[in-house]
Amino acid sequence: MIRSAALDDVPEILTMIRELAAYERAEEQARATGEQLRKALFGEHPAAFALIAEDDDTGATMGYALWFPRFSTWTGTRGMHLEDLYVRPQARGSGHGKALLAALAATCRQSGYDRFEWWVLSWNTPAIDFYTSLGVELMEEWKVCRLSGEPLEELAAQAPQAAAPACDG
Template sequence: MIRTATPADIPLIHTLIRELAAYEKAPNEAKATEAQLQEALFGDHPAAYAHIAADDTTGTPVGFALWFLNFSTWRGVHGIHLEDLYVRPAARGAGHGKALLTELARICTERGYERLEWSVLNWNTPAIAFYESLGARPQDEWTVYRLTDGPLTELAGQSS
């Protein structure tokens, strides 16, 4: 069962983000607060969206997808960038991850978006195999770059 997240899901989403960060071997990098998530997902100008995966029998939440819109200048339309996809280990293999991606693909096609994109850590071979089984292909001709913390502040200070 996949459903759109509600404000009542903020504590759950926060917990799942922290679980994902631990799984990705970066628990100290997950610094978002519940207040920040509340604003980003349900504030006056939402910047992101989330869906919850729940066990079909018990209704217990077992995972989530958090995403936002991007835009392709080449295609001239929006797409979805999947920021986080996480299913708790005990619930993996039951179709929750596929159901979350299926819902995002449905949103794309319904709204005329032409891309659903995400990043995956190179060492996460189970996730890579799962994504490739769905027909997703790596975009290995592109490398992701990121500015954060000191380098971001330093570059911002160089503006004229």
Template sequence: MIRSATPDDVPEIHAMVRELAEYEKALPEARATEAELHEALFGDRPAVYAHLAVDDETGGAVGFALWFLNFSTWRGVHGIHLEDLYVRPDRRGAGHGKALLGELARICGERGYGRLEWSVLDWNEPSIAFYRALGALPQDGWTVYRLTDDALTALGGARGPGA
């Protein structure tokens, strides 16, 4: 079963975010707190959304999808950017990941969104194979760039032309 996350789910989502970061060999980079996740998902101006895959018998969370809206100036419509998709290792292969992606695809169709997109680590062959089996295509020719920490602060301090 797939359902929208509730405020009570934040501790479980936080735990799975940390599990995902460990799987991706980047646990020290996963610095978000439960309070920060709660604010992003359920604060005064939520800009991030989450869905959970739950066990039909126990109701316990077995996976999650965390996403936000993006916008295509070429298509003139919003889309969904999937930030995280995670299914606990002992529950993989049972269709939970596909069901989570299916729910996001359903939302795209219902709301007229033109894209569902995400990034995947180059070394994550099981996920790449899973996505390709669904019909997803890699976007060759694009490289993700990111500013964080000191570089972000330095650029944000620059004001106006020639600064």
């Protein structure tokens, strides 16, 4: 069963975020708090949305997908960015990941989104094989750019005084 996340799911989502970070060999980078997640998913202006995959028999949480809208200047339309897709190890291969992706694809179509995009680590061949079996186009020519920490602070300090105001999202 796939359903929209509820406020009560925040602790379980946070646990799965930590599980995903451990799988991706980046536990130290998963610093989000329950309060941050509550605000991001259920605040006045949600920054993201989440789906929960549950076991049909037990109702146990088997995985989650967390996404947010994006915008393409090329198509002039919104799209979906999948930030996290995670299925617990004991549930992999049972259809939960595909069901989450299918629900997200349906949300894209219903919302008029033209694109559904996400990143996958280059060493995660099980995920890559799964995605390509669904017809996903791997964008090999693109590289992800990230600016954070001290380099972000240094560049921000160089902004002209008339820089754009902070976004509340």
